Amino acid sequence: MTYALATAVTAHPGPSGVPLAAAAHGFLSPTGVEIAFLLVGLLTFGAALVTVTTRQLVHAALWLVVALGGLAVEYLLLTAEFIAWVQVLIYVGSVVVLLLFGLMLTRAPIGRSPDADSGNRWAALAVAVAAAAALVWVVVDAFRTTWIDLDGPAAGSTEVTGASLFQHWVLPFEALSVLLLAALVGAIVLSRKARAEKSSPPVNSRASAGGSPVVPESRNHPSGGHRPTEQEGAR
């Protein structure tokens, strides 16, 4: 999705007035940039494969960093500098950190996780291949023989990106922001409801630590037969 968008931004010929070289290009005499693009693409693909196949959860997240960073390099090679930095900022800087945070909070053993596998792997593979095929088809169909002129002014500079985003793609942009806002509100509502159902235990650690004077109190009533500290904790 982002890939298609970036390609659309960088290679969209008409509205932004980007000059595109239409000269003949041979597949058998690739330029240095094209070779670099292919190599980085292979690296990104490899990292993505390792991400979904490794049994070590945190390693998967770190390989995801490599894959997302490789994608940013591809954007750079396509002269889409702004998209590249945003890719690093959002995905590597925030999404992966959030992912690692979640992993560390729950379960992130060093070494293999025996249950880090899914019975749905063939269904997942089918969905992934279908999604990839659809994306590749759309991109190839849209930009058959368009080539980016790397020697001219950058076709994906911040100015060009901003202009095409807010002049020609402003409706999808607004629709996406409404969608994200709805997701944000939904997340807040869900998390608040979950907390209310748990009848709100004391949040402050000092409030629960205040229950310690109960221990001498239990000495006065030994016949109670209950464990006061647990009672106090449940309160």
Added chain:
Amino acid sequence: MNDALDVALRLLIVFVVFLTFPLIVGQTEHKVMAHMQGRLGPMYAGGFHGWAQLIADGVKFAQKEDVVPAGADRRIFQLAPAVALLPYLLVLLAIPIGPGEGAVGQVLDAGVFFVLAVMGVGVLGSLMAGWASANKFSLLGGLRTAAQLLSYELPMLLAAASVAMAAGTVSLPGIVDAFEWWWLPWQITGALVFFIAGLAELQRPPFDMPVADSEIIFGAYTEYTGLRFALFLLAEYAGIVVLCGLTTVLFLGGWHGPWGADGLGWVWTLLKTAILAFVVIWLRVTYPRLREDQLQKFSWTLLVPLSLAQIALTGIVKVVIS
């Protein structure tokens, strides 16, 4: 050939700055902290007021054995210091210290996004270190690092977006070129938010929960020894240089000053950066450490609304004056 030489020279200069400035900040911190606490600080190494103390420290670190705990994830444990340190080297490339193309490592079209994006990557190093150490204190430190980054990245970005809006460009030299003196009162809220959020991202006191030595024994760096530990320390000081340089460039007008604009602009940049670095050290000596919940609350209930208000103010003023 000439181009290659030019690029090599720029890289070399940035590298030298990267190696020396953090050490200067570190030595300043030794001395300033000491004098603020009523003592002398290092006095013997090198003869004159202990100027070679950090070099001696470096030699000491290099001599120590490089230990990797048996239970650790070896490769990630060894990779983490590099991941923490290298982003700051990359950021230094993009910070302009004077007008013109000659005073910046590399002119970037989307400089603000580049520096913020790459600075965010540096935190991955702490996370990797915290997880790979196989130590509960380290894991706690890593968790705190991640939580802190997630809450302070947003106000930092919003403050930077405000000044980019004011300048009408996201290129760092472009922002300084557009700077006028009255931006200082106009963007003061954004500047404070940016600086404070940057301190939190660097895990400097009073935001040093992730490395709180009295609670979790230096957090993610508990298991590190020798040179790798020194690299983490170097990353912290390089981070101070980068943060102060960025605040100077974004909010304090970089090379603009009351006089000496021709040719001496870089002195202004360095002077402002040095003053900000002094403030960073000053804050460390002055304020006690915040508690984790206070830290989160400070960001979400104070810094984020303030930066949003700053953006609104920037937008209103921008519309009025244009």
